[in-house]
Amino acid sequence: IYLHIGRGLYYGSYLYKETWNMGVVLLLLVMMTAFVGYVLPWGQMSFWGATVITNLLSAVPYMGDALVQWLWGGFSVDKATLTRFFAFHFLLPFLIVAATAVHAMFLHETGSNNPAGLSSSPDKVPFHPYFSYKDLLGFLILLAALASLA
Numbered sequence: 001i002y003l004h005i006g007r008g009l010y011y012g013s014y015l016y017k018e019t020w021n022m023g024v025v026l027l028l029l030v031m032m033t034a035f036v037g038y039v040l041p042w043g044q045m046s047f048w049g050a051t052v053i054t055n056l057l058s059a060v061p062y063m064g065d066a067l068v069q070w071l072w073g074g075f076s077v078d079k080a081t082l083t084r085f086f087a088f089h090f091l092l093p094f095l096i097v098a099a100t101a102v103h104a105m106f107l108h109e110t111g112s113n114n115p116a117g118l119s120s121s122p123d124k125v126p127f128h129p130y131f132s133y134k135d136l137l138g139f140l141i142l143l144a145a146l147a148s149l150a
Contacts, residue, residue, distance in 0.1 A: 001027060001030065004023075005023070005027070008020070008023065013112075016106070016110045018106045018109075018110075019103065019106040019107050019110055022099060022102055022103040022106055023103055025099055026096065026099050026100060026103055029092055029095055029096050029099060030096060032088070032092055033088075033089060033092040033093060033096065035049075035053060036085040036086075036088045036089045036092070037089050039081075039082070039085045040082070040085060040086060040089060042082055047077060050077050050081060050085070051077045054068055054071050054072065054077070054081075055068060057071065071084065072084075
């Protein structure tokens with residue numbers, strides 16, 4: 001991920017704001033998933049990691065303490081916290097997949113892999129029908145080969 005971010009910084013990908021911001025959201029989602037996964041073994045390091053990191057949210061103005069208590073499921077890190085973190089660890093990858101699809105959609109709109117900024121429009125071949133039929137033919141050949149083995 002860090003190499004991908006470094007490449008984006010080097011080539012100025014941050015100029016495409018929607019794509020870049022979606023990438024930042026993806027980074028945060030991956031970091032959140034890793035953090036809640038770190039808490040799941042429920043050892044001393046996990047417990048105190050959960051306590052310290054979730055207490056950082058108490059710095060959010062007006063709603064920080066309520067946010068921390070909601071995340072904990074009570075007034076301290078307890079079994080309810082572990083249950084919530086397990087649920088988050090299960091659900092966040094689905095959000096990551098959806099955010100990746102949105103990131104790819106934005107990337108498809110802006111284009112990529114053109115650091116020199118040269119126009120590549122004359123060299124393009126439309127995906128449909130050329131590649132669609134080519135993929136369909138390959139699929140049918142492999143399906144026929146598999147069917148002949150059965």
